[in-house]
Amino acid sequence: MRNESCRMKNGTLSFFILFFMTTWTGNAQTTIGTISSDETVFYAQTKQMNQFFRRFNGEEDAAGKRLYSGDPGYHDLKARRKFINILFDNQSPLITSDQKYVFTEEVLNKKTPYLLDFHGKDWFAELSTVFLYKKEKINIILYLKLEKQNDGYKWVFSNAWCDRFSRYFNHIGDTTNLKYFLHPMSHEVDFMNMHKIFQDDQNIDYYLEDHYIPDQLALFVMLVKDEALKFVSVNNLKFHIFQVPNWYFEVSYFNRNTYNSGWLISNLVRVNEKEKKELLKQYRNSSP
Amino acid sequence: MTMNMQKLPTFRWRSLLVILMIAMIGLGAESCKPTGKMSRKEKKAQIENAKKQLRSIINGTSTLSFEDQERLINETINKNFNDSELNELLIQATQTLKAKRAEEEKIRQQRIDEARAALYDMLLNKDNKSADQLQRELDGIKAENLRDGEIDELIARVEKKIMEMRSFNAAANLPLKTQLNNAFDGIVNAARTGNMTQADNQIKNALQYFTSEDSPVLIIISREGAMVDYDKPTTIRYYLEFLKDQKGNRNNIESFKLDDNGKIKELELIKK
Amino acid sequence: MKKLVLSLILVVSLITVSMAQTQEEISPQRKQAIDSLALEKVRDLSKYISIIGNKDTPWSEAQRVIERATELFMEGSEIGVSSLSRPDVNYYKVREYFDRLMQLNYDRVNIEWYKIQYVSDLERQPDGSYVGVITIYQRFQGYDREKGLVYEDTTKKDITVYVKRKETQIGGRLIGFWDVMLGDIRVKETSK
Numbered sequence: 040m041r042n043e044s045c046r047m048k049n050g051t052l053s054f055f056i057l058f059f060m061t062t063w064t065g066n067a068q069t070t071i072g073t074i075s076s077d078e079t080v081f082y083a084q085t086k087q088m089n090q091f092f093r094r095f096n097g098e099e100d101a102a103g104k105r106l107y108s109g110d111p112g113y114h115d116l117k118a119r120r121k122f123i124n125i126l127f128d129n130q131s132p133l134i135t136s137d138q139k140y141v142f143t144e145e146v147l148n149k150k151t152p153y154l155l156d157f158h159g160k161d162w163f164a165e166l167s168t169v170f171l172y173k174k175e176k177i178n179i180i181l182y183l184k185l186e187k188q189n190d191g192y193k194w195v196f197s198n199a200w201c202d203r204f205s206r207y208f209n210h211i212g213d214t215t216n217l218k219y220f221l222h223p224m225s226h227e228v229d230f231m232n233m234h235k236i237f238q239d240d241q242n243i244d245y246y247l248e249d250h251y252i253p254d255q256l257a258l259f260v261m262l263v264k265d266e267a268l269k270f271v272s273v274n275n276l277k278f279h280i281f282q283v284p285n286w287y288f289e290v291s292y293f294n295r296n297t298y299n300s301g302w303l304i305s306n307l308v309r310v311n312e313k314e315k316k317e318l319l320k321q322y323r324n325s326s327p
Numbered sequence: 328m329t330m331n332m333q334k335l336p337t338f339r340w341r342s343l344l345v346i347l348m349i350a351m352i353g354l355g356a357e358s359c360k361p362t363g364k365m366s367r368k369e370k371k372a373q374i375e376n377a378k379k380q381l382r383s384i385i386n387g388t389s390t391l392s393f394e395d396q397e398r399l400i401n402e403t404i405n406k407n408f409n410d411s412e413l414n415e416l417l418i419q420a421t422q423t424l425k426a427k428r429a430e431e432e433k434i435r436q437q438r439i440d441e442a443r444a445a446l447y448d449m450l451l452n453k454d455n456k457s458a459d460q461l462q463r464e465l466d467g468i469k470a471e472n473l474r475d476g477e478i479d480e481l482i483a484r485v486e487k488k489i490m491e492m493r494s495f496n497a498a499a500n501l502p503l504k505t506q507l508n509n510a511f512d513g514i515v516n517a518a519r520t521g522n523m524t525q526a527d528n529q530i531k532n533a534l535q536y537f538t539s540e541d542s543p544v545l546i547i548i549s550r551e552g553a554m555v556d557y558d559k560p561t562t563i564r565y566y567l568e569f570l571k572d573q574k575g576n577r578n579n580i581e582s583f584k585l586d587d588n589g590k591i592k593e594l595e596l597i598k599k
Numbered sequence: 600m601k602k603l604v605l606s607l608i609l610v611v612s613l614i615t616v617s618m619a620q621t622q623e624e625i626s627p628q629r630k631q632a633i634d635s636l637a638l639e640k641v642r643d644l645s646k647y648i649s650i651i652g653n654k655d656t657p658w659s660e661a662q663r664v665i666e667r668a669t670e671l672f673m674e675g676s677e678i679g680v681s682s683l684s685r686p687d688v689n690y691y692k693v694r695e696y697f698d699r700l701m702q703l704n705y706d707r708v709n710i711e712w713y714k715i716q717y718v719s720d721l722e723r724q725p726d727g728s729y730v731g732v733i734t735i736y737q738r739f740q741g742y743d744r745e746k747g748l749v750y751e752d753t754t755k756k757d758i759t760v761y762v763k764r765k766e767t768q769i770g771g772r773l774i775g776f777w778d779v780m781l782g783d784i785r786v787k788e789t790s791k
Binding site: 071072073074078081082086087089090093103105107157188189190191192193272273274294295296300 | 627638641642645683686687688711712713714715716717718719720722723724725726727732734735736737738755757787789790791
């Protein structure tokens with residue numbers, strides 16, 4: 040793993056140094072700054088998710104210059120291989136070299152190479168946030184996806200998760216419960232026994248169906264509108280990408296002073312379509 | 328006439344001849360010499376003529392110039408005709424001329440004051456007039472020929488100012504585009520050396536090329552056939568301050584439109 | 600029959616042309632020019648920040664430059680700052696950020712930018728305008744008269760850029776221009 044890491048690191052460095060020495064003629068007029076030392080780290084860093092997509096797809100060169108259809112090197116498999124190589128977090132214990140290899144080979148297969156689509160479905164942002172709820176700071180995870188409107192796009196909430204919210208539904212599927220239930224003949228008395236269950240508010244979730252999946256996003260919206268939830272701050276951000284067939288990967292930001300930094304694949308899992316469907320439920324509440 | 332003539336006594340004929348010669352010379356001289364005294368007739372005619380001319384001076388119908396009128400009065404006085412009516416007319420004419428002189432002097436002083444005020448305005452040039460405009464105004468004042476020392480000095484100052492304005496533009500014959508580029512470079516260079524006062528002065532000078540500090544500036548960022556893309560339009564004041572702040576000029580002059588006074592009313596630049 | 604077919608072809612062509620015209624096609628060259636313009640606005644901001652942070656800048660001049668810098672931004676834009684020691688994000692209104700910059704307690708500050716910058720694609724928003732992000736890296740050094748360099752950091756700045764096509768009348772003619780405005784800026788300290 041360590042040798043692999045060193046090879047990767049040296050490979051990354053050589054890739055950028057060689058590229059700059061032989062090909063890049065930066066136009067000073069279009070640059071902002073004057074400091075030129077320590078820049079190779081910044082060049083190597085995948086600075087934006089936009090850049091992650093472009094590098095993955097081979098839609099920019101090593102200097103960050105955008106490539107368009109018809110430009111030399113556009114979607115070039117060799118260039119993409121070099122780029123995908125540097126898009127993994129080399130320090131992640133969750134990604135093995137075998138996984139990287141198979142993933143890369145499948146993505147770059149000559150017959151049907153796979154490209155990521157910024158405007159496509161099946162990729163989500165996971166945003167860790169802090170809200171005030173009943174004067175207490177709580178963490179809420181918001182899931183977002185891109186949605187088309189008119190001819191443009193926007194981020195929308197697709198789901199939410201809060202540990203605090205899940206506590207409201209602790210008793211769903213509790214098959215050991217022998218006390219809190221509406222008996223099977225309740226219908227014959229017009230469910231008049233309903234009023235008893237509402238005398239015991241905290242146990243109301245016992246009366247939900249076993250497989251009920253709480254809509255935490257709806258709860259979130261309701262609490263915000265009722266001014267019970269007040270936004271404090273955003274914390275962490277990462278992305279979940281399901282666009283490559285048979286694969287799921289997570290992308291996170293690594294703030295490191297090394298060539299292997301910026302937005303990188305932090306987790307990689309091989310999944311079949313059924314598993315993918317199940318995973319996707321976490322990120323979106325509605326059907327696609 | 329021979330021997331007989333020769334026999335006449337010569338003394339007598341010679342004397343007579345000499346007397347006759349002297350008499351003839353005397354008579355001839357006598358006819359060239361002035362009499363010293365006019366004839367009465369002539370004197371009367373002159374007096375009448377002088378009276379006529381004086382009366383026209385008094386009632387303002389004289390066609391003579393002011394100086395000629397004065398000369399006429401002085402000559403008539405010097406002739407000392409000793410005519411009481413003439414003397415009376417002389418007094419009146421003198422008074423008339425004196426009054427006229429005073430009136431003319433008053434008008435001249437007014438014109439001097441006006442010229443002085445106009446020359447001061449030109450020196451300050453608050454309206455940011457061009458060198459050519461100032462020159463035209465100055466020529467108008469010079470044509471009045473006011474013959475006043477202070478005015479002459481002010482005229483000289485304004486002439487110097489106009490010359491300086493023209494030489495600031497590095498000779499009046501440089502194309503306006505070159506002058507404008509030089510102005511922009513002046514601002515940038517001053518800012519780069521950290522001399523902000525100088526930069527501000529350069530901005531003030533550069534604004535003189537323009538109709539006003541709100542004259543629009545358009546910057547072309549891209550041109551594809553008929554499709555031209557611009558940056559957000561700005562004003563020349565803002566643009567010049569922008570040059571100072573950014574310490575650089577990223578644009579070339581593409582074209583400009585002039586107003587009737589030869590000042591730039593609209594400037595178009597293009598990205599370098 | 601022939602007439603019907605021809606009519607149909609004509610109708611389809613008209614519809615296609617009209618659809619093409621509803622989505623403005625921007626050539627790569629124009630896109631490049633717009634990207635450069637956006638980058639220039641960020642560079643302008645960088646220069647303004649230098650002037651504002653410079654202790655030698657007279658107060659009135661600094662105020663003038665703060666005005667100009669603020670004019671680069673959309674209304675409501677904020678600067679979100681976090682550091683390695685304090686990962687919580689603090690939000691400042693743009694004007695507030697500049698005022699704080701002017702009041703920093705150093706005898707001298709040095710603000711410089713690395714040459715590297717990254718310009719994202721411009722994405723279309725539902726309202727028809729475009730939005731992108733430009734990433735730059737800034738080095739900040741604070742000096743004390745006696746102690747010398749007392750503070751240094753390098754921050755990554757992700758600057759939102761909005762681009763909208765507008766028209767205006769200048770001198771009696773219609774001018775089409777790209778209105779580029781800056782938006783929220785995320786400032787993160789980079790790891791040393």
